[in-house]
Amino acid sequence: MNQTPIVLLAAMLAMNTAQAADPAARRPADEILAHACSGCHGTFGHSSSPTPSIAGKAEEEFIAAMREFKSGQRVSSIMNRIARGYTDEDFVAMGQFFKNR
């Protein structure tokens, strides 16, 4: 038997580590995702310390930070729990939202 379909399926499953409630459904809009963060990071990501400002953060840096929080590679008692709630696609969307603020 040809193994390709199984390998493909496995690859698709691996990509889909997303925690989406409905993998098939449309993701929330960029600004809908991002404004939920402002409870802690301030409106449009402008925070007063010690919570870091995320407004104007370079996109790659932002995405890398979120991935590391999600995987646990970067330890934060707060952000590890938050980042696990989002997909990689969400990180890209939010990265674009915050970079120009």
Add this chain to the structure above:
Amino acid sequence: MTGITRRSFLALAGTAGALSLMGGCAATSTQSARRKVVVVGGGYGGATAAKYLKLFDPGLDVTLIEKRKTYYSGPGSNEVLAGWHELAWLRRSQEGLQKNHGVHLIHGKVTEIDPERRSVELKDGSEIPYDRLVLSPGVDMRFDAIEGYNLKASKRIPHAWRPGKQTLQLHNQIKAMRNGGVVVITAPSGPYRCPPGPYERASLIAHYLKQHKPRSKVIILDDKTQFSKQALFFKGWEELYPGMVEWVSSEKEGKIDHVDVKKLTVATEFNHHSADVLNIIPPQKAGWLARKAELADASGWCPVELHSFESTLIPNIHVIGDSCIATPMPKSAFSANSQAKICAHAIVELFKGNPPGPPSLINHCYSVLAPDYAISITGVYEYSVTERQLVATSSGETPMDADRQKEAEFARSWRENITADTFE
């Protein structure tokens, strides 16, 4: 009977109303006029909604109506109770919303809502029309739930679950208590605002007692068998206040049965407790205005459509914050702030004729156990089409080995940031 008929009619009208706006005929008729949104309640939910409505569409005509001259914040109020700050430290003003964002601010009590004519009436008789109405009226206490504890009894034995004068009254009672006295707190079951709040309160009272009346203790009589962040609280009490905080589950003593506010006693089903200071935190329900306007169901809370927080009972009225049903989100300032943004965004989309998109929300509740010791619980939420409610895509508590001092710093930082995000 008529109530039911009216409700089911309105429920149908609700769907029709939302669709007609999207369909365009209602939209074109008022296109030229500025859309009017009235927000009632200037707390964490209402103030955030007013601000974000203007941020999302500066062209909207937004009016915020608040009945109290001074609003006191729930977050932080247990610290005032413990004597760490003056009451004025909790004061929040909605004036920044007027100055910075052009929100019209009215101080007055809304006494009537007319969903047919789309207007609200104030106590002074004035009427304010709306295209869409947002309600964030907070909670009311269920004064019929515990025998012996009604509105009148609450003047003597404050619940202090709506921050303000009662917070100070309870502080003064604790201050006047003898060393070796017992503070009894009753914690409610059912949905109530700030689920970890009673346990944070017990911790901070213990902090005060440890310094000033070290032979005293705090007993929590719980109407539940478990509570939010339980293991973290137990660990904190053991580390900070050994032997000073006792939690009594309803599994052990049964439900809270009745209270005598003159003798300062509480009877549970199987036991009896005497207090030197008594704090009854009663079960709760949606704020009066929401219930009066028939926006609440039999549970006492308001069912809403979760992409827009529009009532499922009456069209063009949105309910956010403590009053609404957004299970499994807890009732908190953080949730109210997050829901307000979803609601504001949806209203702007509905005015444009677009259906609201999928929501994404966060709640994060810190509990402070000592000045350098805090713990927290998180939830990230989205809508599940299959479950037809919000679900947590991530949730969790402070890890057992995490740095509590750092969490305390972040808790203070959160309070500053959410105050600015809501009121400025």
